[in-house]
Amino acid sequence: MERKELTSGVYLISKFDKNDFSFLENFTKIAVIFDENSKKYCYPVIKDFIPENHIQIKIESGEENKNLETCKSIWDILTNNSFDRKSIVLNLGGGVIGDMGGFCAATYKRGIAFVQIPTTLLSQVDASVGGKLGIDFNGFKNHIGVFQLPERVLVHPRFIKTLVKEELRSGYAEVIKHFLIADKAKWEALRQKPINNQDFDSLIPENILIKDQVVTSDPKEKGLRKILNFGHTIGHAIETHFLFQKSKKLLHGEAIAIGMICETYLSQKILGLSESDLDEVTEYVLNTYGKVEISSVDLDYIIPHMQQDKKNEGNRLNFSLLESNGKALFDQEISEEMAKESINFYNSL
Numbered sequence: 332m333e334r335k336e337l338t339s340g341v342y343l344i345s346k347f348d349k350n351d352f353s354f355l356e357n358f359t360k361i362a363v364i365f366d367e368n369s370k371k372y373c374y375p376v377i378k379d380f381i382p383e384n385h386i387q388i389k390i391e392s393g394e395e396n397k398n399l400e401t402c403k404s405i406w407d408i409l410t411n412n413s414f415d416r417k418s419i420v421l422n423l424g425g426g427v428i429g430d431m432g433g434f435c436a437a438t439y440k441r442g443i444a445f446v447q448i449p450t451t452l453l454s455q456v457d458a459s460v461g462g463k464l465g466i467d468f469n470g471f472k473n474h475i476g477v478f479q480l481p482e483r484v485l486v487h488p489r490f491i492k493t494l495v496k497e498e499l500r501s502g503y504a505e506v507i508k509h510f511l512i513a514d515k516a517k518w519e520a521l522r523q524k525p526i527n528n529q530d531f532d533s534l535i536p537e538n539i540l541i542k543d544q545v546v547t548s549d550p551k552e553k554g555l556r557k558i559l560n561f562g563h564t565i566g567h568a569i570e571t572h573f574l575f576q577k578s579k580k581l582l583h584g585e586a587i588a589i590g591m592i593c594e595t596y597l598s599q600k601i602l603g604l605s606e607s608d609l610d611e612v613t614e615y616v617l618n619t620y621g622k623v624e625i626s627s628v629d630l631d632y633i634i635p636h637m638q639q640d641k642k643n644e645g646n647r648l649n650f651s652l653l654e655s656n657g658k659a660l661f662d663q664e665i666s667e668e669m670a671k672e673s674i675n676f677y678n679s680l
Contacts, residue, residue, distance in 0.1 A: 337536055338543045341460060341484040351485060352380045358444065360418040361385035362409065364432040366392035369424040372493040373450045377423070385421075386412055390428070394574060394583070397427045397466050399475075405435045419444040419482065425451035425498075426458035426583065430473070433464035437479040444482045450490040452502025452531065453584060456509070456538035459484050461546035461556075470574075471639045472567045478551055488535050500526060500619065501584030504562070506534055507616065508591060509541045512558045515657025522615045557642055557661035561651045565670065566590025568636035572629060581623065588620040592680070593673035597665055598653040600672075608656045613680060625678055633674070634667055 334351065335343045344351060355361055363385055365374055370389060388408050390401050409418070422432035422445060429447050436445035449459040465476020491499060503526050510518035517537065521529070542559065549556035570586035573579040581589075595612040598604040625633070642649040642662075648670065651661045 337486075337539050338547075340481070341539060341543065342486065343536055343539075344485055344487050345489070347377055347380055347485075347487065349380045352377070354482070355382060355419065358417055358419040360412065360414050361421065362388055362412075362414065362418070363421045363423055364388045364390065364405065364428055364435075365423045366390055366428060368392055368493075369428065369450050373423055373448075373490055376487070376490075377448070381421070390431075392424075392427065394427060394467065394472075394570075397431050399466065399468065401431060402435050402466060405432070406439055409435075409439055414439070414443065416440050416443055419446065421446045421448060423448045423450060425449065425454045429454050429459050430464055430476070431466050433462075433479065433481060434466055434476055437464055437477050442479065447481045447484045449484070449486060451494060452491045452499055452535075453505055454502075455486050455488070455491065455535050456502060457505040457542060457559075459486070460539055460542045462550070463552075467571075470571060471636070472571050473641075474639070486535065486539065488532055491531060491535075497582060497585075501582040503529075503619065504584030504587040504591070506538055507619075508559075508562055508587065509538045511591070511595075511612065511653060511656055512561050512651070512659035513541050513545070513657065515655070518656055522611060526619055552641075554661065557649075558651045558659040560642060560661075561653065561659050562587045562591035562594050564590065564637055564640050564642065564648070564650050565593045565633075565673065567640065568633045569625070571636045572632045579623075585620055585623070588616050589623060589625075589677060592616050592677050593670075594650060594652060596673045596676045597650060597663075597669060600669065601663055601665065602652055602654050602660065604653050604655065608653070611656060617680060622680065625674055630671060630674060634670060637667075637670060 333346045337343050420436040422429050433445050436443050447459040449455040462478050462480040465473040468474035566587035573581050592613050599609045648665045650663045650665045652663045654660050
């Protein structure tokens with residue numbers, strides 16, 4: 332089967348053809364947003380199936396470019412090309428393209444339609460599903476954004492074959508996270524094999540279905556959807572701190588891997604997670620991602636970044652933690668001292 336609807340509006344596509352883009356006939360203007368990588372490796376796969384009069388918008392890759400200045404350049408192009416409210420944007424790329432391209436579409440003229448065509452493992456299993464859109468602002472990750480569902484999501488698993496190993500490994504952190512928070516049996520199966528031996532043709536739809544089930548029950552992240560942030564309170568703070576340090580810059584999944592170890596440690600301390608569950612996570616994640624040095628100076632900057640986490644309420648640091656491997660709880664209050672202790676635990680491994 333070349334096309335399968337996994338869930339409402341999310342299609343798994345083994346080979347693109349013109350029928351996958353026939354819906355574009357209903358729109359007045361079409362823009363494709365990509366970076367230098369998705370333009371080179373992915374755009375040629377779809378360009379012959381898109382109406383010829385579409386425009387191309389190329390932006391620079393990297394989290395450091397997911398900001399208001401890049402948005403302004405996208406809005407300028409849409410405006411200069413007279414895009415109206417019956418226009419549509421195709422976001423062809425990874426999480427940065429999907430987050431920012433979707434945000435630009437959702438805010439341009441109070442919102443035009445957009446399609447997510449995720450090209451990385453990270454965006455296929457996580458970022459493109461659920462309608463979270465946003466950009467980084469003043470050094471804080473995803474600080475400005477909206478919730479808005481795309482017209483559809485077109486997932487082509489073969490795109491991940493174009494990824495360098497670091498990018499594949501980055502996306503794999505979200506695979507680990509989904510199974511740790513929601514499916515013990517799949518976590519047990521996953522940890523039996525290293526990343527190089529995994530069957531991503533199966534893992535991608537499995538992860539999409541887990542995320543979709545969670546976000547469908549809680550679209551605006553008022554409750555259950557918060558469990559998807561396991562590993563992210565500390566992970567995002569670490570990612571943000573190292574973002575502009577070239578010698579230490581981490582990909583999203585590399586930072587989330589550290590966050591998962593730290594937050595599994597907190598799960599053991601706060602929720603009584605078993606020592607064996609903690610050992611399973613630390614061993615598998617370290618074997619997959621190795622260690623990163625986090626100094627005491629780094630720690631002084633990382634903690635304040637946590638205070639800007641979107642799950643927080645007032646001065647309270649709210650975490651999503653593991654009750655057991657395969658089940659997560661949200662709104663778990665953690666002190667700054669406990670957060671520091673968890674990073675020191677990571678450093679001690």
